Amino acid sequence: MQGSIVDPTQVELNHHAGGAIANSHEAHPDHRIFGLIVFLVAESMIFLGLFAAYLTFRAVYPEWPPVGTPERELLLPGVNTLILIGSSFVIHNAESAIKQNNVKGLRLWFGVTALMGIIFLAGQLYEYSHLEFGLKTNLYASTFYVLTGFHGLHVLLGVGLILAVLGRSLQQNHYSDEHHFGVEAAEIYWHFVDVVWIVLFILLYLI
Amino acid sequence: MTQTEISTTSAPEAVPAHAPTAQWKWWQYFTFNTDHKVIGIQYLVTSFIFYLIGGALATAIRTELATPAPNLVTPETYNGLLTLHGTVMIFLWIVPAGAGLANFLIPLMIGARDMAFPKLNAVAFWMIPPSGLLLVLSFFLESPQAGWTSYPPLSLMTGKVGEGLWIFSLLISGTSSILGGLNFLTTILRMRVPSMKLNDMPLFCWAMLATSGLILIGTPVLAGALILLAFDLLAGTAFFNPTGGGDPVVYQHMFWFYSHPAVYIMVLPLFGVISEVIPVHARKPIFGYQAIAYSSLAISFLGLIVWAHHMFTSGTPAWLRMFFMITTMIIAVPTGIKIFGWLATLWGGKIALNSPMLFALGFIAVFVIGGISGVMLASVPFDIHVHDTYFVVAHLHYVLFGGSVFGIYAAIYHWFPKITGRMMNEPLGIVHFVLTFVGMNLTFMPMHELGLLGMNRRVALYDPRFTTLNQVATVGAYVLAVSTLPFLFNAVWSWMKGEKASENPWRALTLEWQTSSPPEIENFEVLPVLTTGPYDYGMNHHSESMAETTAAATGSS
Numbered sequence: 001m002q003g004s005i006v007d008p009t010q011v012e013l014n015h016h017a018g019g020a021i022a023n024s025h026e027a028h029p030d031h032r033i034f035g036l037i038v039f040l041v042a043e044s045m046i047f048l049g050l051f052a053a054y055l056t057f058r059a060v061y062p063e064w065p066p067v068g069t070p071e072r073e074l075l076l077p078g079v080n081t082l083i084l085i086g087s088s089f090v091i092h093n094a095e096s097a098i099k100q101n102n103v104k105g106l107r108l109w110f111g112v113t114a115l116m117g118i119i120f121l122a123g124q125l126y127e128y129s130h131l132e133f134g135l136k137t138n139l140y141a142s143t144f145y146v147l148t149g150f151h152g153l154h155v156l157l158g159v160g161l162i163l164a165v166l167g168r169s170l171q172q173n174h175y176s177d178e179h180h181f182g183v184e185a186a187e188i189y190w191h192f193v194d195v196v197w198i199v200l201f202i203l204l205y206l207i
Numbered sequence: 208m209t210q211t212e213i214s215t216t217s218a219p220e221a222v223p224a225h226a227p228t229a230q231w232k233w234w235q236y237f238t239f240n241t242d243h244k245v246i247g248i249q250y251l252v253t254s255f256i257f258y259l260i261g262g263a264l265a266t267a268i269r270t271e272l273a274t275p276a277p278n279l280v281t282p283e284t285y286n287g288l289l290t291l292h293g294t295v296m297i298f299l300w301i302v303p304a305g306a307g308l309a310n311f312l313i314p315l316m317i318g319a320r321d322m323a324f325p326k327l328n329a330v331a332f333w334m335i336p337p338s339g340l341l342l343v344l345s346f347f348l349e350s351p352q353a354g355w356t357s358y359p360p361l362s363l364m365t366g367k368v369g370e371g372l373w374i375f376s377l378l379i380s381g382t383s384s385i386l387g388g389l390n391f392l393t394t395i396l397r398m399r400v401p402s403m404k405l406n407d408m409p410l411f412c413w414a415m416l417a418t419s420g421l422i423l424i425g426t427p428v429l430a431g432a433l434i435l436l437a438f439d440l441l442a443g444t445a446f447f448n449p450t451g452g453g454d455p456v457v458y459q460h461m462f463w464f465y466s467h468p469a470v471y472i473m474v475l476p477l478f479g480v481i482s483e484v485i486p487v488h489a490r491k492p493i494f495g496y497q498a499i500a501y502s503s504l505a506i507s508f509l510g511l512i513v514w515a516h517h518m519f520t521s522g523t524p525a526w527l528r529m530f531f532m533i534t535t536m537i538i539a540v541p542t543g544i545k546i547f548g549w550l551a552t553l554w555g556g557k558i559a560l561n562s563p564m565l566f567a568l569g570f571i572a573v574f575v576i577g578g579i580s581g582v583m584l585a586s587v588p589f590d591i592h593v594h595d596t597y598f599v600v601a602h603l604h605y606v607l608f609g610g611s612v613f614g615i616y617a618a619i620y621h622w623f624p625k626i627t628g629r630m631m632n633e634p635l636g637i638v639h640f641v642l643t644f645v646g647m648n649l650t651f652m653p654m655h656e657l658g659l660l661g662m663n664r665r666v667a668l669y670d671p672r673f674t675t676l677n678q679v680a681t682v683g684a685y686v687l688a689v690s691t692l693p694f695l696f697n698a699v700w701s702w703m704k705g706e707k708a709s710e711n712p713w714r715a716l717t718l719e720w721q722t723s724s725p726p727e728i729e730n731f732e733v734l735p736v737l738t739t740g741p742y743d744y745g746m747n748h749h750s751e752s753m754a755e756t757t758a759a760a761t762g763s764s
Contacts, residue, residue, distance in 0.1 A: 031323045035393050042385050042423040049428035049461055053435065056457050057446070135444060139452045142444040146435065 036185050040192045047196050050150065051203060054143050065140045070132050074205060080123040081201050084155075087116035088194045091162075091187050101177045103169055110166045110183075113190065117159040124152055144204060151193070151200055158193045161186045229728045239333060241325035242728060243310050246332050248626065250307025251619070253332075257299035257339055258612075262688060264292040269650070269684035272677050277667035285667035286365070287350030291342065294355045294373065297473065298380045299339045301611045305476035306331075306387045308618050309415045311626060313391060315719035316409045318400030318737075320729040323393040327386055334383035338376045345372035354665060356462060359447035359455045363439055374437045381426045381433075384472075388422030391415050400718075402737040409717045409741045410499055414479025417503035421468040421475070421510060429465035432458055456521055463514035471510040473607060474574075475503055477614025478545055481567050484621045485549050486742040487715045488564040489556030493742040495548040502541035509538045519587050520594045528587050535585035542578055546571060562636030566617035569644050573609025577602055580655065595665075598658025604651045616643070616694070623701065624708030628725040631705060635697040642690030649683025717741045 058064045065072075091113040097105025133141040165182045168174045175183055236245055268288050271279040280288065310328065314321055322328045345351055351369040353362035362370055395416050399408065436458065438444040445451020447458040486493045493499065515523055515531040523531075549571055558564065580602040584590050593599065616639075623631045653676040658664075662673045669677070711720040716739055722731050739746075 029397070031393050031397050034397060035324055035327075035389055038389050038392055038423065039385075042389065042427050045424055045427035046431045049431035049464070050435075053431070053446070053457050053461060056460070057454060060454050060457075061452065135442060139445060142438070142446060146438060146444070146446075150434070 030181065032181055033184060033188070036188060040188070043192070044196070047151075047199075050147060051199065054147060054203060057139055057143060061139055066138050069140060072205060073127075073130075076123055076127055077201065077205055080120050080127075081197065083116050083123070084120050084194055084197050087113045087120075088191055090116065091190050095180075095183055095187050098175055098180045098183050099177050103175060106175065106180075106183060107166060107169055110162050110169070110186075114159050114162045114166065117155055117162065117190075121152060121155055121159070124148065147200060147204065151196055154193045154196065158186070158190050161189060230725065231728065239329050241321070241329045243314050243322045243325065243328060244626075244726060244730075246328050247307045247309075247311025249332050250303050250310055250335070253335055253339075254300050254303040254307060257295050258304075259691065260343065261292055261295035261300055262691065264288050264295065266684055266688050268292060269681040271667055272669070273681040275669050275671045275674055275677075280667070282667045283352060283365075284350070286352035286354075286665070287346055287369070289665055290351050290354050290357075290373075291346050294342060294377070295339075296607070297355060297469065298377060299335065299342065301473040301607065301615070302380070302384055302469070303335050304615050305418070305473065305611075306384070308411075308476060308480065308615070308622075309387070309391050309418075312622065312719060313394055313412060313415060314398070315625075315722070315726060315730055316412055316717055317395065317398060317403060318718050318731065318735050319394060319398040320731070320734075322390050323398055324390050328390050331383045331386035331390070334379050334386075338379040338383065341372045341376035341379070345369040345376065348372065356466070357436070358462075359436060359439060359453075359458050360449060362436065363448055367440060370440055371437070374433050374440070378430060378433055381430050384422050385426050388419040388426075392419040392423065395419075400734055400737065406497065406500070407737055407740060408500075409479075410482035410493065410496070410503075411476070411479035413500040414475045414482070414503045417507035418472050418475045420504075421472050421507045424511060425465040425468040425472070428461055432461035432465075435461075456518070459518050459521055460515065463517045464511075467514040467517060468507070468510045470606065471506055474610045474614070475506065477570070477611050477618070478503065480614050480618040480621070481549060481570055482545070483717065484563050484567040484617050485552050486744060487621070487713050488559045488561060488567070489553050490559075490744045491552055491556040491742075492740075492744055492746070493548065494551035494554075495544070496740075496742065498544050499548045502544045505541040506538060509534060509541070513538060516585055516590070519590045532585055532587050536582055539578060539582050546575060546578075561620075561633060562631065562640060563617050563621035565637065565640040566613050566620060566643075569640065570610060570613040570617060573605055573613065573644075573647060577605030577609055580605060593658050595663055596658035597654040597662045597664055600664050601651050601654035601658060604647075604654070608647055608651065613643070613647075616640075619698070621713070622719075623698070624712045625719055625724050625726070627702045627705070628708055628723075629701050629705035630708050630712065631701045632697050635693045639690055639694045639697065642686055642693070646683050646686030646690050650680050650687060651683070653677075653679045653683075716743060 090109055094106045094109035094113070097103075097109060128145075133144075135142055135145045165175075165186045168182060231240070231242065231245060236248060240246065240249075267280070268285070271277065271285055271288075277285060310322070310332075313319075345366075346369065349366035349368040349370075351357065351362065351373040352365040353370070357370070357373065395408070395412050399405075435444075435446045439446050439448055439453070445453040447453045447455045449455060482493060482499055513531055513535045515527060516535045519528050519531075549567075553568075580598070584593070584599065584602055620631055620636055623629070657673055657676050657680075660673065662669055708724045710722065710724055712724075713720070718735050718737075719726070721735050
């Protein structure tokens with residue numbers, strides 16, 4: 001960050017090859033958040049593709065949901081949705097905490113977020129086990145399982161990221177008000193997973 | 208004993224007094240290396256190996272088609288050959304070769320010391336070999352037979368194991384492509400030397416910016432389609448299987464949403480290459496810099512809204528066909544702008560007819576033919592008439608072979624001195640060009656007529672009245688196969704024993720030529736400061752000031 005390429009004198013000091021190699025990490029400004037956001041744009045395209053496929057199946061299929069599909073229970077997924085949306089606010093507290101160098105606050109809020117994520121996943125598994133249709137029952141069932149399952153995989157990865165950051169925060173001075181890319185990255189990813197779920201919830205349960 | 212021998216002989220070489228730059232050892236090119244130049248070479252060499260494999264498959268296909276009866280291989284094997292040929296050439300040759308050029312060139316061209324995410328870059332490359340191995344393996348285990356498009360329900364009915372491997376291979380190479388695109392985009396937008404504004408960038412970087420956008424938007428949708436296809440194939444769902452209530456047309460939409468832009472992913476980098484090669488070897492400023500730069504962006508935007516022109520016969524409603532016909536025809540406009548710009552650059556230039564320039568000129572000549580047949584195919588009535596015939600095969604090979612492969616060769620001849628520090632042999636290069644140009648037209652020109660006469664593609668058996676034209680094409684394919692030999696020999700021999708290249712053998716103005724050949728490990732001893740545009744040839748004050756920069760850079764070492 002200090003030795004950015006904007007500063008030509010800094011680079012000139014390191015112009016011999018050995019120094020330049022050692023210097024390579026410090027010489028660039030940090031592009032990781034930018035890169036993460038670009039990656040999430042690409043990731044959202046998978047979901048957009050799947051959503052478009054879902055809407056087309058729905059439009060083409062003679063009756064949606066097919067005859068004989070039991071009335072969908074909305075209470076559990078509704079509560080689950082509230083938990084996931086709530087967790088986006090919770091995780092934001094963690095970033096505010098670390099910006100004030102409050103590592104304990106970071107651990108607390110990340111811990112709570114991870115817990116909410118796990119409750120969401122458990123709720124989804126509970127819902128799966130009580131549904132009266134399976135993956136192969138019909139097109140409606142297949143799209144339901146694959147879309148929610150693919151999103152669930154992202155939640156699982158998000159929980160993993162949050163726990164990894166939590167683990168690292170146990171090391172002395174790993175994160176500070178200046179350096180907390182991991183915290184920011186996990187938070188941005190978590191918001192992404194949350195937004196995808198809101199769209200998915202509307203598509204699968206509400207309309 | 209041997210150890211001491213080695214150390215005594217290698218000791219004087221280890222600390223040569225005249226070695227001006229830090230370089231990698233030869234074996235470090237075979238490791239997980241994060242230097243963008245090493246990764247670029249890894250991409251180029253690996254993809255060229257797959258090009259040879261894909262070429263061998265093509266030669267087998269043409270040999271089978273030398274006679275009307277399917278007598279060389281079984282029809283099933285023939286299906287496998289054509290499936291593998293298409294997939295290997297697209298996903299393991301042209302796409303990664305473009306990534307290789309981008310890796311080597313982008314940081315050098317914009318004055319950066321590496322890509323934005325070097326480790327991610329290496330990870331992206333190392334996904335290519337396993338992806339390729341899976342694909343080659345699929346041929347031997349119940350080869351996939353549904354062509355590179357892998358349309359269900361056909362792809363669900365033939366060669367289950369091979370089809371599964373095919374899907375996973377593509378998911379891996381697609382991920383690699385996305386990670387590459389992410390890196391290129393970030394590097395181009397965020398890591399230029401401070402004196403380089405977007406409009407000072409070499410046109411290759413503009414082309415890669417447009418390509419990266421397409422990769423990032425298109426490839427994930429293909430991944431989505433492949434995931435659903437994998438469920439159909441392996442878990443027994445019926446997303447695309449009409450017998451279970453699914454809709455195969457949805458697959459086609461998702462597939463072409465990526466695979467039409469993929470055509471531009473494969474050709475835009477080479478448009479960029481041609482925009483670099485022509486001004487250097489014609490010694491003239493590029494004509495219409497901004498028009499060429501922005502037309503890349505226009506192509507990538509339009510490229511995202513034309514996909515259903517591949518599906519005019521898939522029950523697409525008339526109003527939708529009209530929309531896609533018009534957008535497809537509009538793409539000819541930004542493409543035409545580029546071609547006009549290149550021709551205007553050549554006009555009145557001091558043209559050096561060396562191998563890179565010959566391939567660039569060949570590119571323009573054959574790509575225009577592919578472009579024209581593309582506009583013909585965009586027209587719905589004509590497309591319905593020639594759909595699934597050899598006319599389509601002719602068109603796509605004029606675009607992908609005449610376009611992309613000629614462009615890659617132009618790039619290799621042009622940047623070989625920078626990449627290896629040695630010059631390529633010029634007479635061999637000309638032999639290679641003549642053989643490629645003749646072989647290419649001999650192979651694919653007759654296919655236009657075959658298609659118009661009604662010969663279907665993807666069949667091992669055909670009506671005997673098509674025999675003569677098919678035999679011409681087969682001879683052409685053998686010429687193409689032979690044409691790779693002078694190139695291979697030239698590349699390997701020149702790399703080891705070729706004449707040493709100076710920093711800037713072509714007297715070019717872009718930044719990659721303002722450092723040593725091959726460039727040292729972190730590219731520049733001192734980061735360059737722009738004093739001239741990338742194509743200001745023939746402007747005296749500019750070339751003097753560029754000389755100053757070069758002198759300053761070498762003087763400080």
